[in-house]
Amino acid sequence: MQRRTQQREAIKKALGEAGRPLSPHEILEEARAHSPGMGIATVYRAVKQLVDADWLAPVEIPGEPPRYEVVRQDHHHHFYCRECGRVFAVQHCPGDFRRMTPRGFRLESHEVLLRGVCAECRKSTP
Amino acid sequence: MQRRTQQREAIKKALGEAGRPLSPHEILEEARAHSPGMGIATVYRAVKQLVDADWLAPVEIPGEPPRYEVVRQDHHHHFYCRECGRVFAVQHCPGDFRRMTPRGFRLESHEVLLRGVCAECRKSTP
DNA sequence: CGCTAAATGATAGCCTGCTATCAAACCCGT
DNA sequence: ACGGGTTTGATAGCAGGCTATCATTTAGCG
Known part of the structure; x- marks a missing residue:
């Protein structure tokens, strides 16, 4: 059975407090x-369990290791800061993707990724 | 200077005739x-040159090797078929991404990826 | 407590996509 | 047709992200 360890608690706490998707190294x-003293293997093991348990959801970014965020109900997308590499959740999905789908194709899901510079990086490097 | 070789011509022809973004192996x-008899190294070399020459553009998909498509003027996005792994270009971008951007962030670009099953795969596996 | 199975940390190894290397083949101006 | 620099194909090597292994530590039931 599953034990409640200091490490897994720390990982859940980190993800909960971050307020944004984190990569395994983050x-x-x-x-x-x-x-x-925690090891990276423990992170990968915990992440796999938490995803299986539907407590975490992966956020995939091309050319980047996946980030993981605490699962939430609302439909949303993400912003990738090219300066610091951090990922942020954003609201307001502009639905209307049926119209984009080619005739005969079955649309099952969609992803929107915004790219740019986050507020913090804009300050430090204007 | 740059020579016109059978291999590079074949690569450009393949990309031009495909009508969709291709991965290096495709x-x-x-x-x-x-x-x-062409080798994979030749493909990677040609792709790099063609991207540098703005003749090809990379199409990034999370967890997948990049695809490459002949550059085109129109703004568009892509559809990824989870059955055959092929990528298709689609029209009708639902603009309006300013509204999604968090306050203070600078939006520079965006990507939309549709996922589902292409027409051909729907026929063969209903 | 004491015990036992679960969890951990360190690290070697795997996998995939890509780059470097180099002898052989080829393009092309002469 | 010649010749020299370019390109090619084969393959070894690299990089990053993840998994497997295993001795050691630890949670938590009894």
Whole structure:
């Protein structure tokens, strides 16, 4: 059976507090604040379990390792900052993707990725 | 200076005739029809040159090797068939991404990826 | 407590996509 | 047709992200 370990708690805490999707390495860094000495293997193991348990959802970005965010009900998309590499959730999906789908194709889902510079990076590098 | 070789011509022909973005391995397969015995290294070399020359544009898909399509003027997006893995260009971008951008962020570009099953795969696997 | 199965950390290994290397083949101006 | 620099094909090597392995530590039931 599943045990409640210091490490897994630290990982869940890190993801919950971040408020944005984190990569495995970001998770490791944040979680080490609560549980020093944690190894990367533990992060990968915990992430796999949490995804299987529907507590985490992967956020895929081309050419980047996946980020993971705590699952939420609302439909939303993401913003990728090319300066710091951080990913943020954004609201307001402009639906209307049926019309884009070619005749005869079955549309099952869609992804929107915004790219640019986040507010924090705009300040530091104007 | 740049020579006009059978292989590079075959690669350009394959990409031009495909009418959709191709991965390096797809390019290799198609180009071998025109130039048997071609090696994968030649494909990677040609693709790099053609991208630099603005004749090809990469199409990035999370967790997949990039596809490459002949550059075109119109703004468009892509459809990924989960059955055959082929990528297709689609029209009708639902603009309106300013409204999605968080306050203070600078939006520079956006990507829309539709996922589902293409017409051909719908027929063969209903 | 004491025990046992679960979890951890370190690290070697795997996988995939891509690049470097180099001898052989080829393009093309002369 | 010649010759020299370009291109090619084969393959070894690299990089990054992830998984497997295994001795050690630990949670938590009894």
